[in-house]
Amino acid sequence: METTKISLYNTLTRRKEEFEPLTPGRVGMYVCGPTVYGDPHLGHARPAVTFDLLFRYLRSLGYKVRYVRNITDVGHLEHDADQGEDKIAKKARLEQLEPMEVAHYYTERYHRAMDELNVLSPSIEPHASGHIIEQIEFVKRILDAGFAYESNGSIYFDVEAYNRKHDYGRLSGRNLDDILTNTRELDGQSDKRRSFDFALWKKASPEHIMRWPSPWSDGFPGWHMECSAMSTKYLGERFDIHGGGMDLMFPHHECEIAQSTAALGHDSAKYWVHNNMITINGQKMGKSLGNFITLEELFTGSHKLLAQAYSPMTIRFFVLQAHYRSTLDFSNEALQAAEKGLDRLMKGVETLAKIGSAAASTVDPAELERRCAAAMADDLNSPMVISALFDWVRIINQLADGQQTLAADDLERLRATVHRYVFDVLGLKDEKAAGAQGGRDLVTPLVNLLLDQRMKAKADRDWATSDRIRDELTAIGIRVKDRKDGYDWELE
Structure with missing residues (x-):
């Protein structure tokens, strides 16, 4: 295994830290996956590609990675983390389907979109609905520790009690006064002692479809509970990396940290990694703004905001061109530029395969390896990897024209380096190649x-x-x- 020193920006400590896995040679990584009540959209692409990049990179260095990405198919309520109708149950009611029928349909749609984006399958993909027993047991541990209370059959996390011993808000940088000021008063919150307390278990109303028996009531787990229960089940009480989109930092990940610490007595994840958001022409993506674009619409060009269809690899390349912690603004111009850049890169790879060796080298392919390795080790700096590859596309063209030469060993080294970073690490594929999308390239x-x-x-x-x-x-x-x-x- 390579001994490359990697730095990752840890959201919890707000600084880059040298990555040291808890177990040498092995990495446990948990990433929040989709809530499966609708078609996968542009917002799903960025975390999927970001953590696929991290997964691929760690494996390329020789780490054995257990990558867990959950499926939220219960407990994510429509209006609030604690109030409203379950999003999947609502979809099932409107379409006269079983909730698990809805969840399965959209999970399959998500998987197909991920395959198109060349996102590798995680090691384990647990469903919240399949881990109700583990979530109930986790709630019991929090109750036993004195950080939760029962109210009319529901269990709520006692944020104030937790904050007296620990520090609630340390991930997002918020304090209880700020949270109290910005918390909306909603109908049905009278069961809580305080508005900022959150549900660990909710008693189901008579019309609620998705419900399970528990020691407290027939009900369902709170949205935050699934990640605490499933991450520790599959990765242990202490694991290396917890990831997700920046939009999950508060309240979801903040509440998850509080739950896990309350139940276990210590932090569970060592590094918290968050990707930034995708905006569309400078605006946050949302159905009410008319700029909500599904991945299928991107691939077919069927949305009114799209000037054309964009291939899955164009979308992936577009995401990788920006550092994962920076805001990424979608526009037709940006995607068209990504399309041209991807084509240029793939042409360089194709040209490299045709070049013959010479007696001596006039360029050093080790320079490309050094630049790419340094960029990836510096908090997954994929834009700098792409920049280095583009510089070498120019050199590859010079090699093809006879302006530069490479000896046989150096030529093979260059080919191996390009293949590693273009295909193995960045996860790109040549869509022009026959069969790249399951069909013929004409x-x-x-x-x-x-x-x-x-x-x-x-x-x-x-x-x-x-x-x-x-x-x-x-x-x-x-x-x-x-x-x-x-x-x-x-x-x-």
């Missing part, structure tokens, strides 16, 4: 056929035909590059 052979005809025309000194083929390809967005030994092309 564009590449047709363009190559035309360019072969152009080469023949040039050999016959038929400059009119040669120029016409080049100009017509340019008109449809294909730029032709003449080489000493043939040609190359890329999308503009």
Whole structure:
């Protein structure tokens, strides 16, 4: 295993820290997955790609990673963490389906979208509904520790009691006065002692569909409880990394830290890693704003805000072009730029495969490895990896033109480095390659056929035909590059 020193920004301590797993050579990572009551959307893409990048990178260094990503199929209420109708139950009622029918349908939709984005499956993908017993036992531990109370069949976390011994708000930087000031008073909160207390177990109303027996009532677990119960079940009471979107920092992750600390007597996750949000033309994504775009709409170009369809790898490359902790603003212009950048990179990979070796090297491929390794070790700096790869695409083109040379060993080293970072770490794939999306690539052979005809025309000194083929390809967005030994092309 490589001994690379990695730094990760720990949201809990608000600084970059050297990553040291609790168990040498092994990493336990828990990431909050989707609530499955609707089609996967653009907001799902960023955490999925971010933590897939981390998963791939750690594995590339030789770590054995147990990656747990949950599925929320119960307990996520419509209006508030403690009030309102369960989102999946509401969908089931409106569509006259069983709640688990809804959950299964949208879980499968999510999986298909993740496959399109080339996101690896996690090691374990537990469902909240399959771990009710573990959640009940976790609530019992919190009650026994004196940090929760029963009220009319529901169990609430006593934030004030917890705060006297621990520090509630340390992840998000909030204090109880701020929370109290900004907490909405909602109908039905009279069961709580204080408005900022949160539900660990909710007694189900008579019309509530999803319900299970417990020592306190027939009901269901609070939204925050599933992650505490399932992360410790599969990763132990102490594990390495807990991840998710920045929108989950408060209240979800704050409450999760409080629950776990109350039950266990100590922190569970050593590093908290959060990706930032995707905005659309500078606005937060939301259905009410009309800018809520599903991944299927992106792939087909069927949303009114889209100028065209964008391939899954364009979306993945777009996400990776920004550091995971920075805000990422979606626009057609940004995605079109990502599409061109991805095509340029894949053309470089294709050109590299065709280059022959020379007697001596005029460039050092170790420089690319050093730059990529340093960037990834510096808090997953994927934009700097991409920048280094683009610099070497230019050198690869010089190699193809004979302006630079590589000896056989150095050529193989360059190919291995490019493959590692483009495909293994960044997780990109060549969508033009035959079968990349389960079908045939018709564009590449047709363009190559035309360019072969152009080469023949040039050999016959038929400059009119040669120029016409080049100009017509340019008109449809294909730029032709003449080489000493043939040609190359890329999308503009």
